[in-house]
Amino acid sequence: MKMLVIEDEEELLRFTLTYLRSEGYVCEEAATFQEGMEKINLYDYDCVIADIGLPDGNGLHLVRQLKSKLSDTGVIIISARNSLEDKIEGLDIGADDYLTKPFHLSELNARIKSILRRRKFQGNKEIDFHEIHVLPETMQTLVNGREIALTKKEFDLLIYFISNKDKVLTKEYIVEHLWGDYMDTADSYDFIYAHVSNLRRKLIESGAHDYVKSIYGVGYKFTDLEAK
Amino acid sequence: MKLNDKTNRYFITASLIVFCAGGILFYFLFQLIIDRDFNQRLHERKEYYIRIFSQSDSLLHYQQFSANSIGIIPVDRIIAGKEVVSDTILFDRIENKFNRYRQVSLGMNVRGEQYKIQVRRALVERKDIIQGVVILEVLLFLSFAVILSLLNNQLSKSLWKPFYAALDKIDHYKAEKGETLEFSRSNIDEFDVLAAAIEKMTSRISQEFHILKEFTENASHEIQTPLAIVKGKLEVLIQSPGLSEDQMDMINTASMAATRLSKLNEALLILSRIENRQFHVVKDINLHETVDRHLNALEELIQIKGIEVIKNYDNPIVFQMNPLLADILFENLIVNAIKHNTAEGSIAVTLRAKQFTISNTGEPPMRDPAQLFQRFVKASSKSHSLGLGLSIVKAILDTYQLRVKYTYGQHVHTMTIDF
Numbered sequence: 001m002k003m004l005v006i007e008d009e010e011e012l013l014r015f016t017l018t019y020l021r022s023e024g025y026v027c028e029e030a031a032t033f034q035e036g037m038e039k040i041n042l043y044d045y046d047c048v049i050a051d052i053g054l055p056d057g058n059g060l061h062l063v064r065q066l067k068s069k070l071s072d073t074g075v076i077i078i079s080a081r082n083s084l085e086d087k088i089e090g091l092d093i094g095a096d097d098y099l100t101k102p103f104h105l106s107e108l109n110a111r112i113k114s115i116l117r118r119r120k121f122q123g124n125k126e127i128d129f130h131e132i133h134v135l136p137e138t139m140q141t142l143v144n145g146r147e148i149a150l151t152k153k154e155f156d157l158l159i160y161f162i163s164n165k166d167k168v169l170t171k172e173y174i175v176e177h178l179w180g181d182y183m184d185t186a187d188s189y190d191f192i193y194a195h196v197s198n199l200r201r202k203l204i205e206s207g208a209h210d211y212v213k214s215i216y217g218v219g220y221k222f223t224d225l226e227a228k
Numbered sequence: 229m230k231l232n233d234k235t236n237r238y239f240i241t242a243s244l245i246v247f248c249a250g251g252i253l254f255y256f257l258f259q260l261i262i263d264r265d266f267n268q269r270l271h272e273r274k275e276y277y278i279r280i281f282s283q284s285d286s287l288l289h290y291q292q293f294s295a296n297s298i299g300i301i302p303v304d305r306i307i308a309g310k311e312v313v314s315d316t317i318l319f320d321r322i323e324n325k326f327n328r329y330r331q332v333s334l335g336m337n338v339r340g341e342q343y344k345i346q347v348r349r350a351l352v353e354r355k356d357i358i359q360g361v362v363i364l365e366v367l368l369f370l371s372f373a374v375i376l377s378l379l380n381n382q383l384s385k386s387l388w389k390p391f392y393a394a395l396d397k398i399d400h401y402k403a404e405k406g407e408t409l410e411f412s413r414s415n416i417d418e419f420d421v422l423a424a425a426i427e428k429m430t431s432r433i434s435q436e437f438h439i440l441k442e443f444t445e446n447a448s449h450e451i452q453t454p455l456a457i458v459k460g461k462l463e464v465l466i467q468s469p470g471l472s473e474d475q476m477d478m479i480n481t482a483s484m485a486a487t488r489l490s491k492l493n494e495a496l497l498i499l500s501r502i503e504n505r506q507f508h509v510v511k512d513i514n515l516h517e518t519v520d521r522h523l524n525a526l527e528e529l530i531q532i533k534g535i536e537v538i539k540n541y542d543n544p545i546v547f548q549m550n551p552l553l554a555d556i557l558f559e560n561l562i563v564n565a566i567k568h569n570t571a572e573g574s575i576a577v578t579l580r581a582k583q584f585t586i587s588n589t590g591e592p593p594m595r596d597p598a599q600l601f602q603r604f605v606k607a608s609s610k611s612h613s614l615g616l617g618l619s620i621v622k623a624i625l626d627t628y629q630l631r632v633k634y635t636y637g638q639h640v641h642t643m644t645i646d647f
Contacts, residue, residue: 009453009456009457011457011460011461012453012456012457012460015457015460015461015463015464016460018464019460019463019464019467022467053449101452101453101455101456102452102455102456102458102459102460102486102487102490103456103459104459104463105460105463105464106463153528167467168466168467168476170466170480170483170484172480172483172484172487173463179528179529191532194532215473215476216473216477217473217477217480218466218473218476218477218480219480
């Protein structure tokens with residue numbers, strides 16, 4: 001998977017690349033609008049992550065340029081301004097998703113995976129993790145070939161876990177992934193506990209291994225058994 | 229009090245003083261003229277009598293005619309050639325009262341008989357003069373005052389026209405629109421100076437407003453970037469192998485604090501954008517649709533808390549406002565009702581006759597309800613609340629000149645907005 005990250009803030013660019021590379025992506029970087037434009041015109045990428053507030057040009061032009069090439073590159077735009085207008089315009093001209101700074105890397109990762117799944121026409125649109133088989137389009141989950149019934153939130157949670165395999169997911173990240181900005185009350189963390197334990201129980205009852213590791217007071221980690 | 233009324237009041241007070249002084253002068257002048265005239269007539273009458281008497285044989289038969297106007301008294305000894313003028317009071321039989329008279333007394337010799345002749349005239353009553361003067365003065369003063377105020381009102385209407393036009397413009401001035409006021413020139417210097425000063429002031433205001441607006445947005449942007457770095461680094465750090473749970477907990481706490489700061493920053497930015505009236509687009513908002521949409525979006529949250537939602541929609545209410553602000557308004561009110569609810573509590577939403585009411589069960593307020601809508605005032609000690617939600621609600625309502633009323637009774641908090 002080849003990615004291009006266009007971001008003028010050096011530190012942001014640095015750790016975003018670190019994180020994405022640890023996920024196994026091949027990443028290229030561009031720190032300016034000009035550089036981003038050149039790279040878009042020269043190479044093909046599976047996914048482009050573009051900050052729209054670049055000092056030497058509006059990132060939305062990059063998205064337009066990319067889309068004029070008729071490429072099926074996935075685009076995620078990132079903006080510090082939480083403005084509805086930018087968001088609507090970005091999505092209108094063909095961006096696949098929109099993230100507002102500051103964002104969680106696990107969230108970016110989950111969004112990238114979802115875009116890549118949707119954009120991959122030849123190939124696997126399904127998610128496999130050992131005995132767990134997930135079909136995002138029909139919202140079905142199979143364990144050892146047998147379907148199990150998950151609620152919408154449990155299903156989202158499972159995909160989020162598998163997308164961020166081996167990563168520490170704090171309750172904060174999970175809350176924001178599942179509920180967005182709505183949920184910021186103290187008791188929301190109890191709801192996370194309820195959802196996670198229901199998902200765990202359903203997976204174990206259907207014969208799957210328990211891949212969810214609790215980190216006391218912090219959150220969870222979805223990981224292979226041997227790493228546990 | 230209007231400037232016009234005030235000047236009228238001063239004018240009338242001043243003229244009242246002038247009229248009073250004038251009245252007193254008038255009185256003395258009148259008195260003087262009347263007195264001179266009176267004395268002359270009295271003298272003429274005396275001469276007339278002397279002429280008649282000097283041709284008569286005897287005054288005895290005149291004596292019976294003697295009345296208030298003439299007195300003929302036979303005397304033994306004459307006081308010749310000496311006239312004495314004096315004032316006296318006599319009873320007037322016709323008017324049936326005492327009157328003041330002025331008389332000239334003189335001695336007269338008619339064919340050897342000595343007489344004392346008293347020629348009299350009734351004096352004009354001082355009371356009558358005063359009465360005359362006062363009536364005259366009052367009439368003059370009243371007509372003067374009426375004409376003065378009518379004239380003044382009429383004049384001010386036309387003279388002050390440019391002033392009221394300018395006032396109207398200032399009243400509708402909005403700094404956030406970045407406009408500078410311009411006035412048409414009148415032919416009155418004072419108003420032109422005022423207009424020039426206001427033009428200068430508004431152009432400065434709109435400039436400074438623009439700078440401030442830019443500053444707020446840039447500051448917010450600049451704050452978000454370092455926060456994004458902090459959060460990103462913490463997220464990379466927490467993935468490092470070999471961390472103890474305590475270390476991870478510390479990283480997590482730091483990350484949560486950064487999130488909180490960033491949300492606070494966003495909320496303050498929204499608040500300042502609302503207060504600076506930067507949401508110009510206005511659309512017809514169907515209130516029950518908006519409320520329903522937010523209730524649906526928050527349904528899970530409501531379910532988790534076991535809250536029962538009671539809807540009372542009587543009639544559709546349509547209100548003209550910015551769609552984004554409408555969303556923020558109702559989301560904040562509903563989230564507020566969920567957040568401060570009790571487990572297994574209830575939320576009642578009522579839309580009836582231009583009135584929106586949302587009430588929720590909850591603990592009694594810990595603060596003075598008047599403070600609820602101020603910034604950073606938290607209804608409860610829950611540290612996760614930013615304390616800006618209701619300030620944002622109030623700022624939005626202020627934009628549309630709406631008011632929210634908060635009441636608490638029998639474990640139910642109620643917010644009422646009249647649209």
